[in-house]
Amino acid sequence: MQMPFLLKLDGWAGRGIGVGFGALAVLGHAPFHIWPIALFSLAILFARLQWAAKIERPGRRGFSVAFWWAVGYFAAGTFWVGSAFIERGAEFIPIMPFMVAALAFLLAVFWALAGAFAARTRVSDFWAIFVFAAAFTLAEITRGHIFGGFPWNLPAYIFEAGSRPSQAARWLGAYGLSALVLLISAALGRAIFWRKRVYPVTMAVLPLLVIYGIGHMRLSNAELEFHPDVRLRIVSVPFKQSEMMTPDTAIGVTNDFIRASISPGIKDVTHVVWPEGAVRGFGGPAMDDPNLLNAVGSLFSDGDSTPPVWLMNSLQTDIEQGRLRYYNASVAITFDANGVAAVAASNRKRKLVAFGEHIPFMDWFEDVQFPLISTNLASISPAKKKTLVDFPGLPRVSPQLCYEVAFPGLTPNDAQNPAQFILNQSNDAWFGRSAGPAQHANIARYRAIETGLPIVRAASNGISGVFDPYGRIHGKVAVKDVSFLDTHLIKPLKFNSKIRVLEILLLLISLSICVISSLIGRRGVGLRREFKK
DSSP states (O other): OOOOOGGOOOHHHHHHHHHHHHHHGGSSSTTHHHHHHHHHHHHHHHHHHHHHTSSSSSHHHHHHHHHHHHHHHHHHHHHGHHHHHHHGGGGGGGHHHHHHHHHHHHHHHHHHHHHHHHHHHHOOOOHHHHHHHHHHHHHHHHHTTTTOOOSSOGGGGGSSSTTTTGGGGGHHHHHHHHHHHHHHHHHHHHHSSSTTTTHHHHHHHHHHHHHHHHHHHHTTTOOOOOEEEEEEEEOOOOGGGGGGGHHHHHHHHHHHHHHHSSSSSGGGGGGOOOOOTTSSSTTSSGGGHHHHHHHHHHSSTTTTTTEEEEEEEEEEEEEEETTTEEEEEEEEEEEOTOOOOOEEEEEOOOOOOOOTTTTTTTTHHHTTOOOOOSSSSSEEEEEOSOOBBBTTSSOEEOOOGGGGGGTTTOOOOSSSSSOOOEEEEEOOGGGSSHHHHHHHHHHHHHHHHHOOEEEEEEEEESSOOOOOTTOOOOEESSSSEEEEEEHHHHHHHOOOOOHHHHHHHHHHHHHHHHHHHHHHHHHHOOOOOOOOO
């Protein structure tokens, strides 16, 4: 079949086509979720790699084709990161375009390597579909782990969490569902540009019908149970992150949180949940601010012999190897009848944003006082390991601060005393009204589907509320107004402890397909001449 001229474009025209289709694929992600467009764009990528495989220097051509597609995809999908530079201050704005572009180019390299391999194998027909899915699945797993990992906007996330097809993540995980999306896209590309083939249509349509059907049955039988003795108040206050950079405006924002926290109905609340960033930056630990503690303690205990537990995030410090270390932590603060505060329990953040919160080789960077985007400190240290914690009056919880919830399999597995829910305190005020907060919330909801745990989420200027174990929004707090949500805690399904096992299995399967395809390619089973150059 004659291949469309558009797919054979080379040079800067070809790069432009790649960037354009890559950017178009982002419409599949939150807040749009027009997933057929994402599948079609990936199908175009597959077809262009098939073209690259049949001409000279296929590895180099495949690298270029996939690289520029991925540049468009990651640039359009993460451009909102630039808002953080604006919010941080005028001195950071000049470097914003370079850092945003650098992030897109860095992430694109993972896909470019996968594209180079897929084209270089020169396999075709049935095998080409599986090689495409395997190579790019490996790229996504690698991207999600190397150098701390950045598993943002995996292909699986084109399906809105809580929808029918998203339920497949319960058994496949986000990476497994991403592999299925890549497989469907490649089959779709095969079906579109090689129309005489029947099996690609089946491979594209049948998996979609299956995950829709299974998801429909799962949601039709979904029933929720609640902890009647736990009543949460999730507090939301709209603000710009730049307002937290100045003490005067920051105090006003925190006061709004306090006022919303003690709104009518507080007597029935057992726990008040604040998001990350509700107290000014990281200028000092909340427990070192007696004015804040006295104000909250006095208001929480006013006429109440059992004041609610305050769940917030705070800075913690330790001296390690002669250096002062800072840790971002989720903290439970209790008050006695007189309003005297005490830290009942805490849980430190393990996964940190590179060059946002944490600097690799941080000791050297601290010595030269390298500034971070999201903090006023030289660097935050990661916790030694991720653990579960018992907060007063709550079943066992896995606190996952902000960026941590993006990582599949992060919830620790304790067979004797497993987690009952995930607490996600986040600060999306850095990213304004961009797509970033919506993407973040959708990613968080996938953790609920995978683990079977409900998620209590408090996100500054993001989507705050409660997500049930199926990834659906059970209750949501208004973003644009000072508001709160009072809700009972949802009970979990059976905790899925196999996410990491599934990921390893998927890694081995993908590696096996790549090795076999490489051997097939070397033996001369190359592309058939199914279209003219």
